[in-house]
Structure formats: C-alpha cells, structure tokens
Amino acid sequence: MGDVATHKENLVRTAMRLFRRQGYASTGLQQIVAESGAPKGSLYHYFPSGKEALGEAAVTLAGGLVREMLEAHAVKHADPSAFLRAYARTMAGWMADSDFRSGCPVATTLLETAPASPTITAAGAQAIDGWIEVIGGVFERAGVEPREARTKAQLVVAAMEGALLLARVRRSTRPILDVAKLA
C-alpha cells in the first residue's frame, strides 16, 4: 500500500497550487494526479465525492496557511498600520514570486464555485471569517470598537482580494501594497 498521509496530502497541496494558477474548472483531475505523484485511481479513494471534496480541502488548507501568516504578523505588530504593511508586503512577495500568475487560491476557487457548491462555499466562508477575526483583533487591541473593527477588517480583506486581481492584470505589486493605506 502507498503512504496514505503523503499521497492524500500531496493531492491537496498540488490541487491548491494548480487551482491558484489555472483556476478550479480549468484544472483537470488528471493533471493534479500526475503532478502530485499519487496513483491515478487513488484520488476517488481518498476523496469519494471527487473534485468538489478536493476543492474544499484545498480551500481549507489555503485558508489556514493565510491565517497562520496573519497571526504571525499580528503578534509582531501591535500597530494596525505596521501590521497592514507587513501583511501587504507578504502578499506582494507571494505574487511576485509566482511571476504574477497565482492569486489567492481561496478567491479563485470561490469565484468559480460559489454558491453553486455549498461545501466549497462554506469552507471559503470559514477561511475568510478566520482572516477577518485575526485582522479585526489587531484593530480592537489598538482601541477600535469591536463592531467597527470587524467592518474595517472585512474591508481590508475585500481590498486585498481585489488588489490581487489588479496585480495580476497589471503585473505590478503596487495595488497590493496600497492596501496598507487603509489603516
């Protein structure tokens, strides 16, 4: 038998990477299986509901990675302005590293599946809520009222998602870095 954890994990990681670059619908299961190195037939063993389950897992994984990044910046920067700058710099770095070809894996997949796929939509909503929670926490600790902190955090997330699109189209990190001016 193959190594379950490795095969399953490779499948999800590869799916996340490809969805991010090519989109959800444009990425074939065949390509995911091939690039992950997992055996072809095993995909439906680990993910009985097929592509949708894979998409859900990829969104959840990506959401967690972004959240961890946000939390790391949050403990380092108490000042919202400094926090946003660090956040923006990180995202800009990811974008430049991919040569402006890979956006946010959560947004890319969600735009294509929400609300048609309830499970992916739910996974995406949970991921985004997590980000808003972390960002809102930074604002709150800086003295912003809880309700307004949450609204501002939501605005930051929206602006960042949009900025990632603009950055890809323009091949420039400028839109991403400008999000930091929201503080």
Next chain:
Amino acid sequence: MGDVATHKENLVRTAMRLFRRQGYASTGLQQIVAESGAPKGSLYHYFPSGKEALGEAAVTLAGGLVREMLEAHAVKHADPSAFLRAYARTMAGWMADSDFRSGCPVATTLLETAPASPTITAAGAQAIDGWIEVIGGVFERAGVEPREARTKAQLVVAAMEGALLLARVRRSTRPILDVAKLA
C-alpha cells in the same frame, strides 16, 4: 442569411451573462450558442479565434456597461462620498437581483484567464483603467491631488471587486455597501 448584428451581439451578451454566473472555463460554447439563439456553426464565423475572442468581447462589453453606470453617477454626485454610496447601492442591487449568484463579469473571467490569455488580460486592464479614470475624476474634482486621486480610485475598485466575492459567499450586500466608507 441570419441577422449578423443580432446574432453576434446576442452571442456576446449571452456569453457575458453566463461567464458572470458560472465562470469562464465552466461555461461551454454549446450552452452559449443554445441560449443566445444563434445558429451553432455561426460562432466561429463571427469569432474565428473561438472562445478567447468571445471572452475578450464579453469583458469589453461588461467593462463599458460598468463605466457608463459610473459616469452616470459621476455627473449626478459631485461629492465623493455620495458618489461612492450611489455606486455601492447600484452594485448591491445587481448582486441581490442575481440572488447572489453573479459577480463582476470582468473579474470572474479575468481571474481565470490572466495572464494566460494576453488578449483577455488586455481587454480587462483597459476596462478597469476606465473605471479608475472615472472614479479618480470624481476625487479630483473634489480637490484631491491627481496622483492620490488615482491611488484612491484604484483602492475603491479593488475593494469593490473583493466585496463582490464576499457578498456571494455570505449572501449579503453588506460588504458591498461598506465599500462606500472608503471616501
């Protein structure tokens, strides 16, 4: 012979509508042809380069429609804050009318094709630049310095695009309406 203008136009309008709801890759040419009422074989007559040309035309059409809407609001509202509220209300109305299933047709298509398809990417960049020009103009006429006006306008566009995604996931117009707070 069929009515060229009508068939070609119907093709593009239908493509725009379907790309917006289902995404670019998920929408088949067959469905576009069927729902547009145009004859099946005529698609490659009007669009020799196939789906990509159709996507480019759809993006350009959608970009123009949004720009017209923005210009209509711009002549009515000199105050940036009032302008943004009107803009946000219109977008929120579109989103609610579609039962939270259709986002921005430009963003949806662009996220899936940029920068893989140069022609669609270019069409999208031009559309977005047009919006920024109009929004920036409102800020400028309110006394904001040209450079900063453009940056702010870009931020508004990014925030709106992101808000459209959040609205779909949450089934709520709140994220869209909150964009007006950027003034």
Next chain:
DNA sequence: TCGATTATGACGATCGGTCTACATGTGGCA
C-alpha cells in the same frame, strides 16, 4: 492461512472546443 480492508490501474459515457464541407444569398458579366 484466510478474510477484510485499503488501494489502484483500466475503462466508459459524456462533453469540451475546433474545423471542414456544404447551403444560402449577392453582384458582375454577357
């Protein structure tokens, strides 16, 4: 050793975008 569970490669029905071969209508020439 044997049964049960896990894992897998091959297969098939369907649909994808694209192209080629054929109607249809139009204008020039005798």
Next chain:
DNA sequence: TGCCACATGTAGACCGATCGTCATAATCGA
C-alpha cells in the same frame, strides 16, 4: 434577362479530455 463566381452564413462531425466507476490487486489483522 440568364448565368456564374463569390462572399457570407451554417450544420454536423471530429478528436481529445473530462469526471467518475469498476473489477482487481496488495496489504493487514487474527
């Protein structure tokens, strides 16, 4: 006017890829 060459418009068939299922093989527990 009668006929033909041409551009325009159209339908169907093409090949490849799609996702999902199946019968079979490998491994584990008793």
